[in-house]
Amino acid sequence: MSEPYYITTAISYPNGRPHIGHAYEAIAADVIARFHRQMGRDVRFQTGTDEHGLKMAQKARELGQTPRELSDEMSSYFMQMCEKLNISHDRFIRTVEDEHHKASQAIWKAMEANGDLYLDRYEGWYSVRDEAYYDEKELIEGEGNEKLSPQGTPVEWTAEETWFFRLSKYQEPLLKLYNEKPNFLRPDSRRNEIMRFVEGGLNDLSVSRTSFDWGVKVPGSDGHVMYVWVDALTNYLTGLGYPEKTKNYNKFWPADLHLIGKDIVRFHSVYWPAFLMSAGIDLPKQVFGHGFLLNKGEKMSKSVGNVVDPVALAYAFGVDQIRYFLMREVNFGSDGSYSAKAIVTKTNADLANSFGNLVQRTLSMIFKNLDGAISADWKEGDADKALYETVSSACGTAFQHAFTDLDFSKALDGWVQAVFACNQYVDEQAPWKLKKEDPERMRAVLNNLFRCIRVLAIAVQPVIPNSAGKLLDQMGVAADARSFADVQDSDWLQQLADNGFTLEKPAPLFPRLEMPEGEEKA
Template identity: 65%
Template sequence: MATAASEFAQARLERRAMSEPFYITTAIAYPNGRPHIGHAYEAIAADVIARFQRAQGRDVRLVTGTDEHGLKMVQTARGQGRDTLEFADEMSGYFRQMCDELSISYDAFVRTTEDRHHQASIALWKAMEANGDLYLDRYEGWYSVRDEAFYDEKELIEGEGGVKLSPQNTPVEWTVEESWFFRLSRYAEPLLKLYADNPDFIRPESRRNEIVRFVEGGLKDLSVSRTSFDWGVPVPGSPGHVMYVWVDALTTYMTGVGFPDDRASYDRFWPADLHLIGKDIVRFHAVYWPAFLMSARLPLPKSLFGHGFLLARGEKMSKSLGNVVDPMELARTYGVDSLRYFLMREVSFGQDGSYSDEAIVTRCNAELANSFGNLAQRTFSMIVKNLDGVVPAAGEAPDDAALLARVAEAAAEAKSRFGDYDFSVGLDAWMAAVFAANAYVDAQAPWALRKTDPDRMAQVLGTLAAAVEQLAVVVEPVVPNAIARLQAYVEEGRAAGRLAAPTPIFPRLELVDTPE
């Protein structure tokens, strides 16, 4: 006999099956070091999008994970005198921990060392091979171990002492070995047609323009296997070869929805609606990945977004400058929701942004603690003190209607902006409504109405309670933990017939020197 809990779970699954799917991925992090603030920024942004889409009724799947193959992992592990898999196990664990501590609501965390992922990569390889796009030859060229990327001579820049560097300022070395090649040159025209027919395939526009110019300059066939090490997915039928790390890393996006064996999941969620990535790896996602999928006769992702970098006080982070900060230390010091809010509010998404402890404290105290947090605290405290905790209905006077209309307008604007990944502007609209609600409190002065017009006081407090609840819904994707506490407080109060005394949802922050 089915229990109430099992019936509820079944009903939830049925609702999800009826709703429109939305599939989003982060980049698959390379765990040769611990997570940095850039990893946290991307994961938080992806989670905000996922939570927002769930709130619109979409059946969302958010996939993240770690890309653990490649020479860089081998060299890092060897440098520490460790087994590569043991090292990968530990480092991947830090990325999963980061996601958990930052309230990232991922549906799957995929490791490229998993057997299911090996099977997905082999299936993609065989499909490209069947299309005649793979051939064996000899590779001679410049390779960056740090980027796990091949570069043409014309792309290199000259460093100090005439040392050749990649466009990312990483060392390159001349590599010669037997390799399987992918006929990337065959796909220049199809890719340019893809970009022309789908202007939003690559966003923002500046990234799209860079990729169009790159492809228009001509594409050379791509080396897609290595024989100088064996830490990777074995190339089927070619002993001694492992797949180029980017072939296997990109395939993670399909592993995360069950490719090739779980047809129900794959058919429901693929192609991805959005690949969220850093601007430094747009080429791999906008050129190589769609070309691989075209070759394999598989559907292409709908869009990708190359976000900017986070700078520490305007400077690029580096150990030598002593400005590298563990994002989880920031979250533990200032709170997960505060860090999430700051990053989404402060940085215009798609552009580079800067952060500092002082900026986090200033922004979050002004907007979360002093503005929205204080609004909620004052509203519910007055209801408890003056109305025995019973939440009244919203008023119907012109001022009441004007405030609720202002909040509704802000909600609509934030919804539009969030849907377009314009988080800072969406939160600006939200803050404008929060300021309007605080101005309404000051203008209506419910503490004075308590003596002169108690009925009007109740209408004002009911209007404020409605405004707070609506504002909470708008900002929930960004600060989910605080809003969950606020909503639970209100729901429990309504169920009990009266609210308990509230506690601040956004306590004021104090500046702390975070450890390096």
């Protein structure tokens, strides 16, 4: 039986349309999910939208809509983004679903039964934009001497009756978690930051609001709705059928990976494990806080006017090109920068000029010079064996370890070096000359390249699934023979030849990109 793997993104807050930051996280999670499927694991991948809270209520009022009308409209844009970017999620969850309200109320009751909830009055600083409470000592001073959250967002003084969660009770259990399971929170910079925060002391957390009603109702407490982060975090359980111990719940919980942005690490690595400990539920295995995606080095902001629509970006450059650029160019876990020029330059260099060119000239020569026939009865020389070993090594254990460790840049760097090795081999072997001088040697060179391209295409599928899939279709590689384990099949070339497979005239895989009109050339 295949080993289960459960990955989630943070659910997006849909008080506006999706931006490239949302796309970056969705793409990264999709790449991870596809990789583990290729490794033979039974993967469940969940994403969705977080639709409650004061921010949504205020935005709806500003637009003259009900919160539900706004959430229905905005959530649809996130679904469209996932569809356009080829995000292979198994579940798109919305926190307005009845099942989610039931799950949130169930975890609330479990925490209450454990004695961790009590009614009191809250007075303190609250950021509507972050949907977060901040202690006085955490606040920073703005340019006009106004108080701001650590994220630089406005805060307001809030006073109301509220339910509190005994977060202070979980200070030592949390520190024990971080020490005993250092991989619970990655990368190390985030773990160190959170450990310092928890070591500084934890105050009990206000977990309900009475000043608005757009949220999950607190069971048995009229007028109270849950603090949005209580219900938002519970989505990871809702999608598996909690509070029922469903087949999916038993198979996939605890989650293998919560993939989130670095700005919400505290909620996932302090509040969430504390809630789960209180409710008697197993903790997720890992939380990974990735960095921000910057537009030409600047943080994206509506006021600056540099927020980019990821769907428009995909139409301009191609879905696989965007996916490849983000996974290859950005050191995962750190902040990364992108621009139209960077996307065009990198994808043209790696995909069009290197991999695409290798594929096009190899398959074209097989089509023209061998009548599209593939064979396995050619004599392997030292250069052929060396190249195949180089490619197999670059796409083998090291590649898989780097992907498992979420080091996509390292894996893809090894992959593109293998592509370069193939192109160098083509130049050295010069099969166009061998056609006249030594046809049998030409046949060996082309069939060796064919098997190398298969390995390269299988390895890069998680990143560029559409392009790699089309290539493997052209090459006659069966849809159920594209896993990493299938790479080790030494009989596939013979089987292809025995089945009388004939390569058709290949179509270019990656057309060269041009800079869009109006974009800077420099």
